[in-house]
Every structure is written in C-alpha cells, then in structure tokens.
Amino acid sequence: MRESGDNYADGRYSLLQALPTGYCFSEFEIEEVVGRGGFGIVYRAWDHRKKRAIAIKEYLPATIVTRRNDLILNLRRASFQKRFKTGLHCFMREAHIMGCFNHPCLPRFLRFWQQNSTAYIATPFYHGVTLKTLHVRYPKIITQNWLCNILFPLLDAINTLHLAGYLHCDISPDNILIQNDQLPILLDLGSVRKTTKSLTDDEEITVRPGFTPYEQYAANSEENRQGPWTDIYALGAVLHTMVVGKPPPVSIMRDIEDHYHPLTQLCPAGYSASFLHAIDCMLATDVSERPPTIAKLVSMIKPCIFQASHIPAFTTLSSDILANCLYSDSSISDRQGGT
C-alpha cells in the first residue's frame, strides 16, 4: 500500500534528485519543477519545435533510487530491482491509459520515452493551479456556484473513464488542476485500474487518508468490491474539503466508529441543502447508500446547477450524460435563450 505524495514542497532533498534547468531531451528543455510526489517529478519544459510549454513526468521513486552525477538513476539497493520494475510498469500503463482518452478534462498524451534508466511522459502544460492550492490561496472563490461549474466537466471526465471500465482511484484536490479559463483537468492517471481486474500480488494500492474509501484499502476482498462509487466517495471528500476546509475522517476509522458530521447538520453558510445532502450521500460508508454511478449522481445534483450563474465549457464535452442532463430540461433552455 502506498500513500500518495504531496506536491513539490519538501526542499533540498527533492531538488537534488531533479534534473537541472536547461537539461534537454531532444527539442524539450527543462525549465522548472512543478510537482513532486513519492514516485516522480513533474517538470515544465519548453518544446522548441512547437514553441509551447509542455509537462514532463519522470518516474523517480525517491525511496528506491538516487540520481548519479551523470543524471542516470541508481537503485539504492540491488534488492529494490523488482519494486522499481513494478513501478515502472505502472508508469508505462499510465502513459498507455492517457493515450486511450481524448477528453478536454483529462491530460492529453504527447509522448513516452525511456532514458536515464527511467521513463518519461510528456503532456501539454496546463496553466492554472491545483484545487488544493486554490483552496488555500483563494478560499473566497469557492462557492457552490463555482463548485458546480467545475464539477460538471469533471464528472464528465470521470464518467468517460468509468464507461471505458476504468476507475481513477486517486481523486484528490492536488490531482485536480483548475486552468486559467476555469476548465478543470483531472490529473494523475497513475492509479487508474480496470474495474473488473483484481490486483496482482506485487501491484500496490494507492491510499490517501481522508479521500480513499474503505473498500479501496481492502481492494481484493470480495465483499469490498470497487466500482464508480469508489471514485464518487473520493470526489465527495474533495467537495467536503472545499466546503468545510478538511476532508472527512479517515474511512477505515469511520468503519470502526463513525465521527463524520453530516454537512446537512453542519449547514455551512452559502450552500443549499440539496448540494450538502448529495455530498453526504457520496460519503456514505455503506456503498449501497452512495450514488452507484456518475449518471445517478448527476441526476441527484442536477437541481444545484440551475443555481449556478453560468455554465462554461460544457459544449466542449464529449459524453452525452451531461448534455442530456443539461439540455433536456426546458428551464435550462429558457435560461440560455431557448436554443
């Protein structure tokens, strides 16, 4: 089991591991470190051929490898070889999964390559801030309307993964990037897994206390079956964090003794009872009480969207679910000029 890391914030040790500014992979020149987790480093780089910024993710599990002076990675111990290979395999799978989707709110795959005894994934660089940073720096921006506006494109992206038989398994505020035009990107497909597939013995489970539902801790147990409701719990925890400033209690603790305070009882100012009720349902410990699919969740929070002041970017979305939800209702058509 592995705990998802935080963004780049932890100083010298990580800096020593990163590739230096100016380092080039052919036409890509490293400019800056923009993200740092336990398993890799994300750089902003400049694509000299296409004259645009890109993001390059490097597989670098800091507890397993160090970087030599010639910038090639070295195992900390020979016995770590198998762990490194397993992680590398997951990293390759992340690249493969990215390449399977073409959605405006999922990172677009540009290139994968191996070098420096490790591997790299290039995607466009998305200008914006993660929800985690935004929540700390600009808390006043976050209102129910604002959340609804980012929520619906995000739900569309998650639904696209679900319809293809995948679960994201690591939805959290630092994996949601809000671009300058407010369109969210659901980053980090590193933990994505097939809904139907059991984990092999050496595959690790990603857990993020507060966001990971109970069933994900015991991923292979029959009675803890994962499905769209697993991502729905994590998304509920993201919304909870945005609304009250912290995630719900850790799910495995809730399973022993539940100290969760329903938002419908806390009644935070500025939020409607139906929106808060939807979040409470998303965070039910009993999976049968959660909305089982994104479609069900959308129908549940549909009334909240009518309160949202504007609906940006929906026209660019790919799946039918939100379009049906939004445009089948005459009151929306009226509000938008009866199209």
Ligand SMILES: Nc1ncnc2c1ncn2[C@@H]1O[C@H](COP(=O)(O)OP(=O)(O)O)[C@@H](O)[C@H]1O
């Ligand atoms: N394409 C991108 N554009 C801009 N920033 C990015 C991009 N990809 C990742 N980041 C930044 O790097 C951080 C870590 O990226 P992520 O893919 O989540 O890797 P990790 O597996 O290390 O968590 C993100 O939280 C975000 O701040």
Ligand SMILES: [Mg+2]
């Ligand atoms: Mg991440």
